[in-house]
Amino acid sequence: GENVEQHPSTLSVQEGDSAVIKCTYSDSASNYFPWYKQELGKRPQLIIDIRSNVGEKKDQRIAVTLNKTAKHFSLHITETQPEDSAVYFCAAKNAGNMLTFGGGTRLMVKP
Amino acid sequence: DSGVTQTPKHLITATGQRVTLRCSPRSGDLSVYWYQQSLDQGLQFLIQYYNGEERAKGNILERFSAQQFPDLHSELNLSSLELGDSALYFCASSPRQGNTGELFFGEGSRLTVL
Numbered sequence: 001g002e003n004v005e006q007h008p009s010t011l012s013v014q015e016g017d018s019a020v021i022k023c024t025y026s027d028s029a030s031n032y033f034p035w036y037k038q039e040l041g042k043r044p045q046l047i048i049d050i051r052s053n054v055g056e057k058k059d060q061r062i063a064v065t066l067n068k069t070a071k072h073f074s075l076h077i078t079e080t081q082p083e084d085s086a087v088y089f090c091a092a093k094n095a096g097n098m099l100t101f102g103g104g105t106r107l108m109v110k111p
Numbered sequence: 112d113s114g115v116t117q118t119p120k121h122l123i124t125a126t127g128q129r130v131t132l133r134c135s136p137r138s139g140d141l142s143v144y145w146y147q148q149s150l151d152q153g154l155q156f157l158i159q160y161y162n163g164e165e166r167a168k169g170n171i172l173e174r175f176s177a178q179q180f181p182d183l184h185s186e187l188n189l190s191s192l193e194l195g196d197s198a199l200y201f202c203a204s205s206p207r208q209g210n211t212g213e214l215f216f217g218e219g220s221r222l223t224v225l
């Protein structure tokens with residue numbers, strides 16, 4: 001089955017700096033890669049996603065890049081703000097329609 | 112509000128007991144997914160149903176079972192509970208089986224096994 005590795009597990013940045021979270025996946029047939037943000041005690045919510053036919057996608061301060069050959073994708077957050085503090089999960093959906101999540105990254109933005 | 116409703120929000124029970132968690136998906140969504148999130152852990156995929164039929168199975172223990180009813184609500188049954196089953200159980204829904212779009216998560220059911 002699919003295996004998704006996510007790094008780092010914790011990330012601390014200063015407000016205004018950029019944050020990068022990286023994920024690798026194992027199933028070359030995976031074709032959909034969403035990122036979810038989970039605030040403390042809340043449900044995960046989709047913040048951005050990318051499909052396998054696209055290399056990069058941007059939405060305001062967040063962007064995701066995908067390298068299918070290397071089977072890795074990354075989340076980039078620029079100009080970080082305290083409200084960006086949360087746990088971020090990457091995920092990969094394979095041909096069997098199973099969405100597998102990475103282990104999560106706890107992002108802390110220090111004011 | 113995602114439109115996905117989970118009950119109960121909190122549940123405390125003893126080892127060896129059995130509990131049922133309920134999920135009502137968003138109106139019109141045919142797919143229901145169950146995930147387990149242990150303390151400070153990631154989201155472990157348990158099982159997916161589409162329009163009443165099982166479509167994908169993850170690391171779901173034999174002590175756990177689930178089903179999706181004709182009205183599309185789903186139930187996750189956990190039996191012979193162990194301390195390690197304490198976790199937050201999320202249900203999520205999406206419109207179509209093969210849809211590569213968003214999963215809408217409920218608020219979760221927090222299970223504590225004492």
